[in-house]
Amino acid sequence: MRTASVSVARKFFRYCLIVFSVLLILSSAVLLGVRYFVLPNVNQWRPQIQDYISQTLDLEVSTANLSIGWRQGSPVLTLQDVAINNEAATEYLKIKSVSAGINWQNLLRLRPFLSEISIEQAALNIRRDANGHIRLLGQKLTGPTETPSPVKPGDDSELSSLAAWLGTLTSLSLNNADLIWLDEQRQAPPLGLSGVTFAATRHNSSFDISFFAQLPEQLGKAVTLQARLESEGVVENKPALSGLVHSGLTGLSLLELEPWLTIPDQLKSGYVNQASISFGLKKNEIADVVLETELRSFRAEDHLKRHDFIVSADLLKLTLNTGFHNIHEEIGRLLGKDETQKGGAANAEERTPWNFSFTANQLFYNDKTSFNESVSLDVVHLQGFFQRDTNAYPFVMIEQGTIKNEDISVDVKGSWVFDPNSDNGIVDLQGELHLLSLPHLYRYLPNVIDDEALGWLTHAFKNGLLKNAPFRVKGVIDHFPFGQSTQSGDFQIRGVYQDLALDYHQEMIRDRKWPVVYSANGQFDFHRDVIDLKSEHAYFENHEGHKIDLKDFTATVSSIEKGTEVALQANSSADASTYLSFAKTTPLGYLIGNTLDRASASGSWLIPLKLFIPVNHADDAKVSGTIIVDNADFQFDPEYPWLRNMKGALPFDETVLQAQKLEGVFLGGPVVLEGNIGSAGKTLSMKGAFSGPGLKEVLSVKGMDRIKGQATYEARIDFLEKGRINVEVNSGLKGISLDFPNELAKKTGETKPLNVRWLSDARKNNPNARVLELDLDKGKIKAVFERNIASKTKNFFSKGAIGVATPAVFPESGLKIAGKSGLLDVQQWLDIVDEFESGKTTAAETGPVFPDVSALEFEADVFQYLKQNIANMKISGTKNSQNAAWNFRMDSDEVQGTVNWQPAQARREESVTGRFDYLKLNNESSDEKILGQVKESPDKVLNLPRLDIRAKQFFLADQELGSLELKGQSKQGGWEVNPLGLANSAGSLYATGLLTTKNKSTGLDLNLNLNFLDLGKLLSVLDLKDIINGGQGHINATLHWPDIIDLDLHHLTVSLDAQIGKGQLLSIDSKLVKALELLALQSITRIPDFGSTLGNSFKNGVSFDNIRAKLEMDKSAVHVSDFRLSGPAVAIVANGKTNIKNETLDFQAVAIPNLDVSGAAVLTGVIVNPVVGVGAFLSQWLLQAPLQRSLTAHYSVRGTWSEPIINDVALPTEEELKADKAAQKIERLYRGN
Known part of the structure; x- marks a missing residue:
């Protein structure tokens, strides 16, 4: 057995030689049998042949049958059911049939050698035992701790031996074989390659080799190999071969390999459509290698502590073309071999580029360390090469690149170089963005960009499409986009945008936000950390859909890496109301102190506008511009009148709004405004004239028609903190006529000084209080009103006081009116009150201006009502806040008593209850002073309430009639009197009747009964003395009084029936x-x-x-x-x-x-x-x-x-x-x- 340093490939080749040696010995045995025995009896020596082969191989070899046939005149040796076992009877190799052709020439030379070998239905087991040893035919290939060494170029002795042996054959074939992997260590099920076919054919000096194996169905499809080799003599005593080798794999489910291989947990799916490796041989040397692979449904993910890593694609294609030496070096680098880390000049000379072509469809990539958000790309295609320099640092060149999805379409080329001093290397990329969705620009910028810049870019573009934009990125990626480190590189995208929506400041500022800028098209320039936008036309749009047009618009977003700043500039134009809405709903209002929050305007404004906003310090924003108005209307506050036909300019910045001789029409007359508007501590002066009709803009009521003419005035407006103002107006009123009674009356040519003050700081303890003070004719008439802007009462003013020749003192609530007058014509003042009662200001569209009157105090030399003149009258009254009832106290020479007036309510009619100590009507005083002051009042229809009047002493025309009782109420379109009673010691009067209104007068129809015990005495009460003495009886009469306001007896119609006795x-x-x-x-x-x-x-x-x-009396005519x-x-x-x-x-x-x-x-x-x-x-x-x-x-x-x-x-x-x-x-x- 060789040492562990011998490669598995070498051992595999060795045992292949053993297999073929067995086959060769078998074939030689057959030839010997032929040589020494008679061919027909060859099977008789099968046992001896089996023993011989077994002893030679040290394995148990058996065959079921041995025979020799003939094929095309040459003998063919056939072995049936060949099996090779070890001592434990473990079957390693089983062959159904082996056929070997014998070369006659070699046989005649007594050199038995095979020319052709054909193997059918072989089954070979390769096994890893429980100890991790890999065994083939009983021989150990490697152990569990042995690490295969990479094959060095030229280390090919086994390959050469195999080639030498194959050189002796004309053909070698393996058909329908099975190759089985048994893994006892992992206890995995057998992995079998079925349908294995191998063919090797020699043609003179060349060889054709093919291999096919079918993978299990659940695993994939097939493995193939094709090779064509040429013999080129002998190199270093070894046969030299040259040619091409191609090996391929079709179909492989990566996750299905898990029983036999350790699959990384990060791999979640993947299927190899095809993969191949091709290389050339040149005299036994492996030349260039081409690796190709195609995967589908690929997904790998890793869930780390701080972020997720996910990469997936519907389809991945990768092609690599490089020298075998590069592969050997990179494998060694991965395995940590020292000899592959030396990277000296010698290695550098041998290195060749790794040419690559990469294509991905529907690529998804999520890695927060690379990009801020996940990236989804429809198509990615990169073509270029990878290489290492003399320091073994990697270098990548992209010769052609295309990236596309619905957001982006870009062509790119350039390089990336490893930099030991940076984390992400150095790039030099350039190309063209054919299409880029600006809202998603941030997705495609590397995550090395500053968080602040990336955060701003993430939300800056709400819409927009960038087209045909060349770009360039060059420098150390760590410092991208190079705004803070300009020496480290450069970055720029420049192009044309369409349909831009720029949200240049995304944060709310005290519930307000700067509006988005919209632009149909323009220029886009993103250079380092500065974005410049230019457009001939852009616009702001408020929440109501109204637009502010921005001509010659420019926007510069600078320092996006740190301390982002936004500068906008444009010539803006829009309806004035749109500008005011812009000021009310954006932080612009805060910059100008909310000066225009309550303003209204009409017409068109042109404003050259500049806006500067530090994104992280928005309160330090700056704004400047000039409001250019021509024939526009403006109302500073709903509580103030309109300034109309305004012409001029109003420069402004974040500190002040200025009026520079702003001309217009105010209160019906010309006016000039000059000074500062809005800012605390500033003053605006107004000089102009007002007219009577113009004052109706302040108070639109009929009573304002009593003011006619035109007068000049001067006004001063002082601006306080929190948007409050003080206003003071002074005028001599010359040119104005006032059609009011007595002290309020004024002729056109007269001068009566008027001082009006509106105070927002009059109540130090109540910042919501506003006070209006009026002083006419140097204190002769004063009025003061208070408004609470936080109150939700229907009245514009919550309380007030009016004093005529007496101080104006605030009541607790409502309106108090006090005064002294020579003549107080009640009906005339009631008419005036009616004329002013329905008044509404522009600020009080839903309610009256003045509060309800709650208190009255009057002193008058003449108190006139219903043509009754009462001298030296003092009257005071208070209103009950609970039921709105009035209680009056009246004191004079003619009247003394109390009156309770209950105004009409939902289910209760108006009522008056009077209780008098004495009551005198139609006083015919001869006082010329009083008579000269009495003026006729126009007749007015009386709408009488329910009455309940009682007087202890009742006088008519200075004659005491006794006690009086009068009750009445509305009934059937009139007013019923029931009863009218008079009583004294001489007699009594009882009457009932009905008052009806017709033709602006109220008439009385009365039925009366007069009973008397002494008619003479009764007539003396009426100042008809010495007419009759004694007399008792009664008088029944009917009376029609056309107008009860007119006490002239000549207008009466009477029907009388009298019975009088004893006188x-x-x-x-x-x-x-x-x-x-x-x-x-x-x-x-x-x-x-x-x-x-x-x-x-x-x-x-x-x-x-x-x-x-x-008798009957009709007016003055009496018919008896x-x-x-x-x-x-x-x-x-x-x-x-x-x-x-x-x-x-x-x-x-x-x-x-x-x-x-x-x-x-x-x-x-x-x-x-x-x-x-x-x-x-x-x-x-x-x-x-x-x-x-x-x-x-x-x-x-x-x-x-x-x-x-x-x-x-x-x-x-x-x-x-x-x-x-x-x-x-x-x-x-x-x-x-």
């Missing part, structure tokens, strides 16, 4: 009684004997037992349909009309003296008769008492109340009376039927 009509100052006295006296004078005596009885008036009267007076001295019946306005009279009257008892009885019966009219009375009277005809007087009363004209009227004749009586009978008869 005396007094003559003193009574025009009516004087007329009655005159009628009575003229009637009495008809009786000569009694005229003087009875005439004296009327000296002090007319006494009566009963008075009945019916029936008047009857029955007294102790005279009876009077009258009817007619008069006019209370001009006091004219047109009456018919009958006067009858009451002289005897019989006549008096008849007169009493007739006078109480319901028949109405003087004519009817005369007919009844004269028919029933014809004897009284001479005492009866009929008069016509005309003239005026002061000068009545009384004329006699003839009494009806007897015939007329009879005719009238007949007519009455006929009428009664007609009615009776």
Whole structure:
């Protein structure tokens, strides 16, 4: 046995020689048999031949049959069922049949030698025992600790011996053989190669050799070998062979080899489609070697502590072409042999390049030490060579390379050189990027790039396609991209991009983020650690889809390896509202102190813009530009008016926004702005004019129409911290007219200084408070309002105070109004309040401006309401915050009491409850000062609430009427009075009625009942003294009052029915009684004997037992349909009309003296008769008492109340009376039927 240093290949060749020697001995034995025995009896000597061969080989050889046949005239020796065993009867080799052709020429020369050998169905076992020894035909090839040595070029003695032996044969074939590997150490199942075929044929000096073996089905397909060798004499006493050898493998599942080989855990899948090795021989020397392999479904992975390593491919192809010496050296290097590590000049001269061609389809590579993210490539093709220099350092040259996937398409060439001073070597690569998806650029950059740069690149490009971009990478890879180490190398990609979306700053800055830049096309230049982008047109886009156009756009991202900085520059243009949205939603707002966060604008702006952002220190960003506006509108804050038709420029940077003589229209007049905007501590001045209509931009209500004209003003805006401002406006108001009452009134040419201040720092303990102060006419009128910007109340101002000739003092909540005035026309101020009540500012689109009034305090020389003038009135009121009810206290010479007003609510109507100690209406004071101040107010429809009024003392026109009770409520489209009551010691009034509104006036229809015990006393209460003395009874009346606001009696319509008994009509100052006295006296004078005596009885008036009267008054005209007076001295019946306005009279009257008892009885019966009219009375009277005809007087009363004209009227004749009586009978008869 040879030492362990002998290679396995050498031992394999040796035992092949043994096999062939056995075959040769067998064949020689056959020839000897032929030579010494008779050929037909050759099988008789089979035992002796077997013993001879067994002793020679030291193995047990047996054969079942031995025979000699003939083929083409030459003998053929055939052995059947040949077996070779060891002493333990272990079968090593079994052959079904061996045929050997014998050369006649050699036989005649007594040199028995075979010319052809054919072996059928052989089975050979190669075994590794439990100790790890590999055995063939009982011989040990190697042990478990023996390491095969690499075969050195020229070390080919076995190969030469085999070649010498084959040279004696014309052919050698092995058909349908089995080669079986038995591994007792791994206890693996047998591995058999079936269908093994071997053929070796000699043609003169050449040999053709072929080999085929079929792998197990689960393992793969087949192994093949083809060789053609030429004999070229003898070299160093050995046959010299030259030729080509090709060995191939088709189909091999790598994981299925695991029972027989140790498969690395990292290999997860892989199938060898084909693999081959080809090499040439030149006089026994192995020349160039070509290795080719093709794998599919390959995957290897390793899960390390810090990262995963994965490589996979659908298809891998690799071709290597190099010298055998290189292979020998690299194998030695892998095995750690010293002789392969020397790498001196001698070895360098022998080295030739490793030419390679590598192709991969659907390659996946994940290794965080190489690339930041996994790389998936559709196609990879690299062609070049690998070599070692004189120091044995590797060198790779890529002569042609192509890499493609959906992200990238690149052609590359260049080199990589090992550098002992770096971890990743030195590269010199150049090529062209035909296509690169910029969002995935970072995937294809080596992981040696700084983490900060790689992190920025990972998220910088949201979209974009780079095309036709040459690139160059040269230098030490460790320092890529060479921004920090320019001496170490250079890197550049330059090309044209399309559809770029650049997210130059990915981090949020206090919930805001810089917007992405979009560009359809432009230039891309990535040089070392600087990225330059240029485009004629780009744009920002906000979350609403609105764009800011960026012309001549440039972006420079520098120092991406450390301290990345972004610089943007462009001439931007967009709608003003888009710019404001940009400022509100991006960190730009922070840079300019959120100055424009609440601003609004319209029109187009042009802004040359520069933006500089340190990525890791975004708070240190810088911005500069100039807002160029032409005919644009701007509103700094929703609480402020619009600046319209603005023209000019506003330069700005991160510290200040400046107005440089910015011109426009503000509050309806021209204005010029100059100064700084927004920055704390800066001031903006405004000079201009405002107009009445322009002020409606501040407060859009009807009441603002009372302000007309135009006046100049000066304003100063001081900017405070946190976006707050103070504003002060001063104006003389010359040119402005104010259509307001009394102290607020102003004519156009007058000057009244106005000072307005808006304060954001008035409340030191409340930064959300804003205060508006107004001072008109040097403190005569003051107003102050407070707004809480953090409050969610519907009113713009949360509370306020107004003082007219008195200080304005804040209430706890709501609005307090206090003032002193000569005339306080309540209705006029209610109208003004209505005009201002619905006011809304531009900032308060959903609610009123002012808070609800919560307190009132007024003093007025004249308090006027519903044409009632109350002098020296003091009124105060407070509002209940719980139910919104008002409680008023009123004190004056005419009114003293309290009023509770409950405004209408969802399910409750408006109500007023009044309780007065005294209440005086329609005061006819002769005070000329007061009367001169009273002004007429326009009629207004009254919408009356539910009323409950009570007064202990009620005065009307300075006359006390007693106690008053009035209740009323809305009903059926009107307002029901129920009741209206007056009561005093002389009588009482009870009335019900309905007020209805029509044609802007409210009328009253009233049914009343007046009961009295002493009519004279009752009339004296009404300042109608000395009209009647005594008298008791009642008066029923209906009254229509067209407008209760107007107390003029000439407008009334009245229907009255009165019954009065036991009294005396007094003559003193009574025009009516004087007329009655005159009628009575003229009637009495008809009786000569009694005229003087009875005439004296009327000296002090007319006494009566009963008075009945019916009258109707329409406005000033009074129609008395029936008047009857029955007294102790005279009876009077009258009817007619008069006019209370001009006091004219047109009456018919009958006067009858009451002289005897019989006549008096008849007169009493007739006078109480319901028949109405003087004519009817005369007919009844004269028919029933014809004897009284001479005492009866009929008069016509005309003239005026002061000068009545009384004329006699003839009494009806007897015939007329009879005719009238007949007519009455006929009428009664007609009615009776």
